[in-house]
Amino acid sequence: MTERRAPSTARRSERARVAILEAAYDLLLDEGFLAMTIEGIAAKAGVGKQTIYRWWPSKSAVVFDAALHAGEQAADSGGLPDTGDLEADLRLVLHAIVDELRDERRSAAQRTIMVESMHDDELAEKVVEHILRPQLELTKDRLRSAVRAGQLDRDTDIDTLPDALYGPIFYRWMLRTQPLTHAFADQILGTTLGVHKVNQRARQGESG
Amino acid sequence: MTERRAPSTARRSERARVAILEAAYDLLLDEGFLAMTIEGIAAKAGVGKQTIYRWWPSKSAVVFDAALHAGEQAADSGGLPDTGDLEADLRLVLHAIVDELRDERRSAAQRTIMVESMHDDELAEKVVEHILRPQLELTKDRLRSAVRAGQLDRDTDIDTLPDALYGPIFYRWMLRTQPLTHAFADQILGTTLGVHKVNQRARQGESG
Amino acid sequence: MTERRAPSTARRSERARVAILEAAYDLLLDEGFLAMTIEGIAAKAGVGKQTIYRWWPSKSAVVFDAALHAGEQAADSGGLPDTGDLEADLRLVLHAIVDELRDERRSAAQRTIMVESMHDDELAEKVVEHILRPQLELTKDRLRSAVRAGQLDRDTDIDTLPDALYGPIFYRWMLRTQPLTHAFADQILGTTLGVHKVNQRARQGESG
Amino acid sequence: MTERRAPSTARRSERARVAILEAAYDLLLDEGFLAMTIEGIAAKAGVGKQTIYRWWPSKSAVVFDAALHAGEQAADSGGLPDTGDLEADLRLVLHAIVDELRDERRSAAQRTIMVESMHDDELAEKVVEHILRPQLELTKDRLRSAVRAGQLDRDTDIDTLPDALYGPIFYRWMLRTQPLTHAFADQILGTTLGVHKVNQRARQGESG
DNA sequence: GTTTAATCGAGACGGTACGTCAGGTCTTTAG
DNA sequence: CTAAAGACCTGACGTACCGTCTCGATTAAAC
Numbered sequence: 001m002t003e004r005r006a007p008s009t010a011r012r013s014e015r016a017r018v019a020i021l022e023a024a025y026d027l028l029l030d031e032g033f034l035a036m037t038i039e040g041i042a043a044k045a046g047v048g049k050q051t052i053y054r055w056w057p058s059k060s061a062v063v064f065d066a067a068l069h070a071g072e073q074a075a076d077s078g079g080l081p082d083t084g085d086l087e088a089d090l091r092l093v094l095h096a097i098v099d100e101l102r103d104e105r106r107s108a109a110q111r112t113i114m115v116e117s118m119h120d121d122e123l124a125e126k127v128v129e130h131i132l133r134p135q136l137e138l139t140k141d142r143l144r145s146a147v148r149a150g151q152l153d154r155d156t157d158i159d160t161l162p163d164a165l166y167g168p169i170f171y172r173w174m175l176r177t178q179p180l181t182h183a184f185a186d187q188i189l190g191t192t193l194g195v196h197k198v199n200q201r202a203r204q205g206e207s208g
Numbered sequence: 209m210t211e212r213r214a215p216s217t218a219r220r221s222e223r224a225r226v227a228i229l230e231a232a233y234d235l236l237l238d239e240g241f242l243a244m245t246i247e248g249i250a251a252k253a254g255v256g257k258q259t260i261y262r263w264w265p266s267k268s269a270v271v272f273d274a275a276l277h278a279g280e281q282a283a284d285s286g287g288l289p290d291t292g293d294l295e296a297d298l299r300l301v302l303h304a305i306v307d308e309l310r311d312e313r314r315s316a317a318q319r320t321i322m323v324e325s326m327h328d329d330e331l332a333e334k335v336v337e338h339i340l341r342p343q344l345e346l347t348k349d350r351l352r353s354a355v356r357a358g359q360l361d362r363d364t365d366i367d368t369l370p371d372a373l374y375g376p377i378f379y380r381w382m383l384r385t386q387p388l389t390h391a392f393a394d395q396i397l398g399t400t401l402g403v404h405k406v407n408q409r410a411r412q413g414e415s416g
Numbered sequence: 417m418t419e420r421r422a423p424s425t426a427r428r429s430e431r432a433r434v435a436i437l438e439a440a441y442d443l444l445l446d447e448g449f450l451a452m453t454i455e456g457i458a459a460k461a462g463v464g465k466q467t468i469y470r471w472w473p474s475k476s477a478v479v480f481d482a483a484l485h486a487g488e489q490a491a492d493s494g495g496l497p498d499t500g501d502l503e504a505d506l507r508l509v510l511h512a513i514v515d516e517l518r519d520e521r522r523s524a525a526q527r528t529i530m531v532e533s534m535h536d537d538e539l540a541e542k543v544v545e546h547i548l549r550p551q552l553e554l555t556k557d558r559l560r561s562a563v564r565a566g567q568l569d570r571d572t573d574i575d576t577l578p579d580a581l582y583g584p585i586f587y588r589w590m591l592r593t594q595p596l597t598h599a600f601a602d603q604i605l606g607t608t609l610g611v612h613k614v615n616q617r618a619r620q621g622e623s624g
Numbered sequence: 625m626t627e628r629r630a631p632s633t634a635r636r637s638e639r640a641r642v643a644i645l646e647a648a649y650d651l652l653l654d655e656g657f658l659a660m661t662i663e664g665i666a667a668k669a670g671v672g673k674q675t676i677y678r679w680w681p682s683k684s685a686v687v688f689d690a691a692l693h694a695g696e697q698a699a700d701s702g703g704l705p706d707t708g709d710l711e712a713d714l715r716l717v718l719h720a721i722v723d724e725l726r727d728e729r730r731s732a733a734q735r736t737i738m739v740e741s742m743h744d745d746e747l748a749e750k751v752v753e754h755i756l757r758p759q760l761e762l763t764k765d766r767l768r769s770a771v772r773a774g775q776l777d778r779d780t781d782i783d784t785l786p787d788a789l790y791g792p793i794f795y796r797w798m799l800r801t802q803p804l805t806h807a808f809a810d811q812i813l814g815t816t817l818g819v820h821k822v823n824q825r826a827r828q829g830e831s832g
Numbered sequence: 833g834t835t836t837a838a839t840c841g842a843g844a845c846g847g848t849a850c851g852t853c854a855g856g857t858c859t860t861t862a863g
Numbered sequence: 864c865t866a867a868a869g870a871c872c873t874g875a876c877g878t879a880c881c882g883t884c885t886c887g888a889t890t891a892a893a894c
Contacts, residue, residue, distance in 0.1 A: 175335075
């Protein structure tokens with residue numbers, strides 16, 4: 001993933017690679033990004049420091065790969081569910097996200113990476129490219145499908161809606177101003193889809 | 209702000225205190241939180257390292273105070289504007305936030321504080337209490353005023369709406385997936401208020 | 417002695433200085449120059465590495481000072497003995513040198529210094545100035561005294577004789593081709609003084 | 625020369641062997657023993673590190689062989705000249721040695737090897753066996769021949785005389801206290817042979 | 833004339849020590 | 864008594880080499 005200065009990648013020791021990623025992930029969870037050190041990773045992985053420096057340019061890069069390695073979940077989803085009912089499908093997705101983020105153990109690493117990406121442009125780019133962009137694109141695909149199915153206004157801004165959905169959840173997760181719940185996700189969903197929902201608005205119009 | 213282990217605070221040199229805070233803020237803008245060092249602050253401020261350690265417990269603490277010192281703006285706002293037109297008032301606020309965050313110099317400190325609060329619970333609490341909570345409370349006040357004025361549904365969830373407004377902006381600012389613009393803020397505002405706006409929905413219902 | 421890059425020497429910790437020199441000397445005797453490390457000295461002295469690097473530019477420099485510190489004997493001799501009997505006086509000196517060089521513990525430092533001075537011109541100069549030249553000058557003084565006393569030919573080459581005395585001993589010490597003994601020293605002494613001794617040659621002439 | 629752990633020596637690549645020795649000698653002259661590295665030799669020779677480690681046990685061993693290879697002069701001499709005039713023959717030998725040692729370029733490597741042999745017992749043994757002992761034995765042979773010819777006392781210590789001859793020259797060469805000249809060699813020779821010369825002493829006796 | 837097995841260039845590996853940097857504490861000197 | 868200056872111990876940094884260990888790809892020998 002990140003072996004950009006890799007000399008060949010052919011002779012590379014898979015054993016060492018995996019040991020490093022797992023040691024890095026453990027240390028990330030146990031000590032946090034700032035406290036962990038390259039020397040610590042090397043020691044825990046039973047690996048020479050140079051073997052880390054040979055394949056990764058920075059601590060950020062190792063940790064990012066470690067997080068990806070820990071959850072090979074990024075590419076597993078072949079897309080968002082599409083049952084025909086947009087709101088139900090999105091609710092499923094948001095609930096899954098909330099569930100994952102509420103598991104403190106699993107989400108600590110994610111949060112750390114997000115945080116570090118704020119002052120590490122290289123890391124930030126990787127986060128956007130490998131984690132956020134794919135998720136956003138899949139979401140947009142689902143929304144376009146909904147437009148085609150007549151469930152959303154034809155003039156809905158497809159680029160903004162995902163931010164409106166994920167932003168508030170991200171906000172509460174990062175800043176912990178209030179608890180992150182399914183109910184909150186539902187409210188965000190309702191609020192966000194509100195103006196754009198064709199049928200509902202029509203029905204509301206009739207009954208109004 | 210953070211002088212917890214201060215021995216007396218009485219004999220403290222104001223000259224040194226200000227020099228430290230200003231040096232710290234300059235370095236924060238020039239080098240960023242990670243690159244700057246306590247030694248660097250001391251050198252730039254023409255101060256002994258011990259004079260920093262005597263009054264602050266950590267780099268985070270100095271930088272937080274430096275940011276507060278730089279902009280004594282946190283508490284200046286006596287509340288959100290209330291012209292009677294909720295959407296216009298919120299648009300003003302969101303545009304101001306966007307403007308501040310788009311100014312790299314001004315937003316660097318904010319970003320740093322957010323970042324550091326992630327692995328510094330004490331700092332996190334201060335951020336929430338001194339910066340976020342006040343902003344959220346003022347926003348809620350404005351929303352309640354709108355409900356009273358009949359501009360918003362009576363059953364609008366006042367606790368969720370601010371997250372729906374600020375969350376997406378925070379999301380784009382932190383993750384930099386797409387540029388942060390006034391247009392984006394406007395769309396979020398439109399989407400978010402959409403279902404709750406009394407007049408507009410009524411009008412839409414009539415014309416539907 | 418070697419604090420060339422010393423910033424001030426005023427604030428210097430005498431405790432640390434002595435601990436370093438003693439640790440260095442111990443390690444020199446126990447492990448030898450090549451095997452010992454700066455980190456090892458620091459650890460044994462209970463000192464930070466930086467405290468060594470602050471005051472000495474190289475391992476050689478530390479070890480040289482350590483050797484000087486161990487035996488503040490370099491300048492102690494107020495001159496060679498002068499009992500009137502040149503051969504007896506020189507025999508005393510050579511035996512003392514042999515004794516010192518045969519004591520592995522005591523000669524290790526000397527050997528190391530000689531070795532290091534080969535690839536460290538600055539050190540070499542110090543060795544010549546502080547150790548060799550004084551010894552040679554004192555020896556020449558004693559020889560001149562013997563010429564005045566009529567024990568040596570008036571045309572004896574005073575500049576060559578010391579090399580003829582010390583050279584062979586140095587040769588065996590360094591190259592270890594054969595053991596270094598008092599008998600060897602005596603033979604060198606006899607051979608070297610042979611042609612120059614006034615009385616003996618005269619007596620030999622009479623008996624020839 | 626030193627291929628002690630060589631598995632067969634049969635399949636050995638002569639090209640690689642020579643390239644290694646020449647690279648090593650170049651590096652020895654250019655950087656000195658301490659600064660040069662096995663990796664450097666391998667790189668300069670265009671050879672894998674393992675090819676060095678396969679045939680030599682240590683850097684010392686490679687460098688020693690490299691020096692031998694550079695001057696295949698060690699074993700070329702079939703003995704010291706024996707014209708019947710001991711002093712003239714030895715003068716020839718000493719002048720040749722002085723000439724070689726005065727050539728800084730050629731003698732630098734020799735000096736380095738001598739120096740390193742002080743803290744490298746394995747190297748020391750090789751130096752003694754391959755370079756010094758042969759020279760000393762040849763010298764002793766010549767001296768015994770002189771005894772038989774009646775030019776030297778029958779009780780002359782044959783084991784000491786070579787040290788008395790070579791020691792002072794070695795001393796000045798290594799320590800560089802004074803320049804190394806033919807005149808110096810002549811004086812050493814005169815002093816050393818003085819007491820033992822049969823004819824001269826007899827003549828002196830007659831004239832005394 | 834092909835096996836076939838050792839050697840070759842290459843270079844990754846687990847390590848040690850390097851010399852530097854900054855952390856946070858302790859000490860000295862001046863005001 | 865505080866502040867400046869800065870030395871102190873600590874520990875991580877990123878680099879250079881160590882000596883060992885695979886890798887294919889030549890060789891040169893014995894079949």
